[in-house]
Amino acid sequence: MKYYGGIDLGGTNTKIGLLDTNANLIFSTSIKTEAIKGFEDTVDRICNAFKEEVRKNNINYDDIIAIGAGIPGPALDKRVCVGFANLPWPNDLKMADLIEEKLNKPCFIDNDVNVITLGENFAGAAKGYKDILCIAIGTGIGAGIISGGKIISGKKGAAGEIGHLVLVPNGMLCGCGHNGCFEAYASATGIERIANSELVVNRTSSLHELKKVRNIEAKDVFDAAKNGDILANQIVDKEADYLALGISHGLNLVNPSVVVLGGGVALAGDFLLDKVKKILPQYALSATLDGLEIKGATLGNDAGIYGAAYLAMTELGE
């Protein structure tokens, strides 16, 4: 059997796993990233943990073909980290070289959302598809796009930045500095900003009492909406409208066969998804909706490990 390592480098924790070519997870473990100690230290600890798990699981090291890694930022040529928004590490870090040196196996890296997309393609909701739009809706919104079986990376690895499509010119301020981004409205953070702001003047919502105790979270809004709260339902309806508009831009530009929605907001499930599907025909060309499937992600937090291993597999043409 051939094996591929998968590393999912996160701001707080880093997951490390090994998969076979049939998408069986042989092992997975996790370490603290502790980026503050420097990238050399983190890479050392990741590689040591990987080798230790390989030993413990009695895997012949020679059967491990290659390693993939997902990183929280854009990647170039599957080798270089262009920059990290949230880690105190230098730009243009040659992460693939570093890991190759330590593990003595070919290594390939890509942006974390691209890697999640590959994971869902390998073993999750997008299994068997070749044209995929995978959108992660959490504190931010990012997308991975697979076209004809290949991740679209773009010139600087910045493709898939669907969260920063300006849907509302002169709208709400986004973390990127622009106004009116998709992410400013439709991420969990966006829902929370809108809910907490509207509750300053709305005193009839069931969320009003909760707001006295703590800030409202996106999940509170969905829970209240499911229980019939009027304000919460208005917020969810707007959320569905922004999601439909943002998704429609992806549909019209790359015409995928499947849209996979992941991240915390997608956990709202069919309650949200059904609303999005209802609105989509207002925005997306009918040709792009013909036969389109829209699904929730299925791999959850493991998508990164699966995808990183699959990245290595596909880059080597297996």
Place this chain on the structure above:
Amino acid sequence: MKYYGGIDLGGTNTKIGLLDTNANLIFSTSIKTEAIKGFEDTVDRICNAFKEEVRKNNINYDDIIAIGAGIPGPALDKRVCVGFANLPWPNDLKMADLIEEKLNKPCFIDNDVNVITLGENFAGAAKGYKDILCIAIGTGIGAGIISGGKIISGKKGAAGEIGHLVLVPNGMLCGCGHNGCFEAYASATGIERIANSELVVNRTSSLHELKKVRNIEAKDVFDAAKNGDILANQIVDKEADYLALGISHGLNLVNPSVVVLGGGVALAGDFLLDKVKKILPQYALSATLDGLEIKGATLGNDAGIYGAAYLAMTELGE
């Protein structure tokens, strides 16, 4: 020398040419499409005209490797015409098979905007690039997207429909039936609709007298704006804003190295392009603007022949 045929099937005229692998145009000719006579008749006349020109130019038929064709509608798998918006021909027409039978050479087809994009990549403004967004702004707006050297077609060949991104929810009606599409505002038709509508109430513009005689065209608006007309400049400024917004969506999603603007509206040149470049940083992520080039198309009406031949060349992996 190896040669590739290029066919640019249009609603009124069809252009037919032959190129060598160095992008030298050996011949080009044109026939009336006369689609009303049926697709068999049109394909017959195209193929006969091609063979006649080959004879006249003393090209050895064996040196012709393959044929490409651009068609006015989406294409599937480089072989099948999904449907024609403006020709009275059946859906799912196996155009590549028809041409292969007549010409006895492998044939590949794609959507006309994709083919124009390939043309600009082969011999025009996008020569040497691998990540390209080419936008044709004429009576409508369409785009071709090349990522990592490959055209993005999507599941139903409907990728690149940038003209139908809804930029203004509940906005102006578009030909597709939706409201607020990019194309409804920023195509030549959009500019003309806006100008003719605003001239109903504006009597101070230099265009007012012209409007008494005939409908205002997009070129009239650009000419008047260049001459300092206030209303015309307002319309052009809004046009630049819509173009920047629409282009930014393409940049954020596929992160190209070059944007090529073609079609009648692009003939306004730097007067328009400079305004668009100035507004873009409001909408596009700075990472997508880093090193980005924005250029006018250079092949004009020949882009289709060049691109069709190049389609055949690339599909055969030459």
